[in-house]
Amino acid sequence: MPEHAFTLRPRPTVPVEGDKPFPVRRILCVGRNYAAHRAEMGGDDRDPPFFFAKPADAIVPPGENVPYPLATADLHHEIELVVAIGPDGIFGYAVGVDLTRRDLQAAAKAKGQPWDAAKGFDHSAPISAIRKLANLGDAPIGLSVNGEVRQKARIGDMLWSVPEILEQARLLWDVQAGDLIFTGTPEGVGPVQKGDLIEGSVEGVGSLSFEIV
Numbered sequence: 001m002p003e004h005a006f007t008l009r010p011r012p013t014v015p016v017e018g019d020k021p022f023p024v025r026r027i028l029c030v031g032r033n034y035a036a037h038r039a040e041m042g043g044d045d046r047d048p049p050f051f052f053a054k055p056a057d058a059i060v061p062p063g064e065n066v067p068y069p070l071a072t073a074d075l076h077h078e079i080e081l082v083v084a085i086g087p088d089g090i091f092g093y094a095v096g097v098d099l100t101r102r103d104l105q106a107a108a109k110a111k112g113q114p115w116d117a118a119k120g121f122d123h124s125a126p127i128s129a130i131r132k133l134a135n136l137g138d139a140p141i142g143l144s145v146n147g148e149v150r151q152k153a154r155i156g157d158m159l160w161s162v163p164e165i166l167e168q169a170r171l172l173w174d175v176q177a178g179d180l181i182f183t184g185t186p187e188g189v190g191p192v193q194k195g196d197l198i199e200g201s202v203e204g205v206g207s208l209s210f211e212i213v
Contacts, residue, residue: 028169051168076102093131098125126198
């Protein structure tokens with residue numbers, strides 16, 4: 001194989017409980033959607049939700065570990081409820097972790113630059129299987145590292161609800177089947193290292209577990 005040859009990979013998919021896999025078109029993410037996390041990151045208002053994106057192939061399917069990424073010394077966890085969009089609207093929900101190269105994000109913020117390298121890198125979106133649900137409710141959401149609870153909140157703590165997030169996203173994009181929306185993270189984000197075991201859950205939706213390797 002030539003030194004600079006590139007591999008064409010198939011379209012990423014996420015398992016669906018009791019159904020065929022969900023083909024991922026793209027990933028949209030909401031920033032600072034919990035009041036305590038917004039304060040933790042230096043804000044205190046309820047501006048309209050702002051979005052950033054990850055490529056579809058940032059997905060890490062259930063059961064796979066996550067390699068510690070290049071070009072960072074400050075990798076952070078962010079547990080999130082994920083909304084899967086189907087042909088008729090909300091197809092189901094999953095549990096996701098928005099992994100962030102926090103040092104690169106801080107550097108980009110200081111220079112007024114975009115966050116792509118901080119958020120949209122390879123293996124930056126571990127996810128559980130998708131569960132079809134008619135009503136999510138005010139479910140607990142949480143994450144632990146090596147058995148220590150780091151993040152703990154409820155879906156009802158979100159500043160912007162799932163319907164409001166979808167309404168705002170549709171003002172900016174042609175939201176389509178295959179889109180995943182990471183809906184924001186509660187307070188308690190923090191660093192992880194090689195060898196750490198990350199476990200996250202949303203009650204009634206599912207759980208995920210992976211190691212940083």
